[in-house]
Amino acid sequence: MTEEVQENSLPRESHRIVIPNEIVSPRSIIKKERLEKRYKLCCACTFLAIFIIGFILVILFLTVFKVKKPKINLTSMKIKGLQGANPFNLAPITNLTAIADVSVKNPNIASFKIKNGTTGIYYEGVQVADSQIPRWNAKAKKTTDINVTMEFMLQKILSVSGLVEDLTAGSIPLNTKTRIKGNVDIIGIIKKTIAVKLDCNFKFLIANQTIQNYKCNSTVKLQI
Template sequence: MENKTEQSITQLRPFSGNLARISGTDEESPNNLIISGYRLRRYRCSKLLAVLCGLCLTTLLLLGVIAIILAFTVFQVSDPSLTMNAVFFRDIHLSDDRPTERPLLLNATVVADISVRNPNAAAFQFGESVTEFYMKDRVVGSGRGAGLRVAAKRIVRMNVSALVVTEPGVSVSVLDDRRIVRIRSRTEVEGKVSVLGVFKRAVGVKMVCNLSFDSNRTVEVAGSRDCVSDIK
């Protein structure tokens, strides 16, 4: 009886070994290896993608911080300002040979020394400027200044010349008997501020001046001025 049992066990052992070998063969089959390699590559790609997304997000945040800083510093564009440093009147002729009921007639050359200040951290480029002279709200002369480029935080000066001639319909404003003539001027400058050569903003400024000069000095006289500069 015992011999039969041992024979049965002996016969079953090879069968168990075959099962183990079959099982091991299934785990190391080509299909399983391909699936394991695919999962590994997928894991590595996911990890790399997460790292790249983190780098992109960090870069965007850094660019946003830089943009905010520049917006409050370099990109904060301010309007330029104008200043009339001096004004001269030459070849002055104020007519006296007229009936008392007719107004005085004025003929003179005006030369204005005007400064343009750029307060920005970027260059300011403006085109041809215009300066008009008024008497009794009527234009009696105008002059033009050449377009210029003003570097960052710099000031440029320009001279504007104009011939002022009044017509019979325009009365010349004279103060008392001292023959002090009063006249008003208006200067306009328009241009663009370019930041890094990419960002551009149109800016402009105007200046209104009340001028007066002594018409007794016919060759040349420096006029007094009272100016107000304003943003257009």
């Protein structure tokens, strides 16, 4: 009787069954493995996506976003005031004006913004005319024509020794020097300053106002 009373008097806590934390059911193991696989798959997909995006960006920066050199040419020129000039009496020549057309081919995906530029005409090494090129916006993937008007410096052109002979022959050998500076800004990330030098030699035919034996040499530099 005494023993039964003692057993009943034991604390309830002594009858609890405690399962150690180390004991894990097979179902929880499978669930944990699935979560680990999903985590690894997610990391692999993220890494692959970053790699693909980075690869695409590199290709774009090397091709589409790469700043390309514009092409500039002197397409035509007219000189007003030379028609009917008498080689033996140059007094009536009081005003000579040259109108030159310069084409700018912009191969970039952004506009080529011309900030400043100059054009000069040289006759037997003597500069006889010059002009400032106005600010211009050459649109992306297009060819833009710039019209430049230049006033001749009469005293200088009349001082050239071969003027009478050339007027008699009906053609004048001329040289033009064009300097243009501008910039290309691609989506605000890639910015380049472009400096262009264009030197052209040709014969100007007075009668039909055209140029002959046209040869040009251009230099284009990309600057940061």
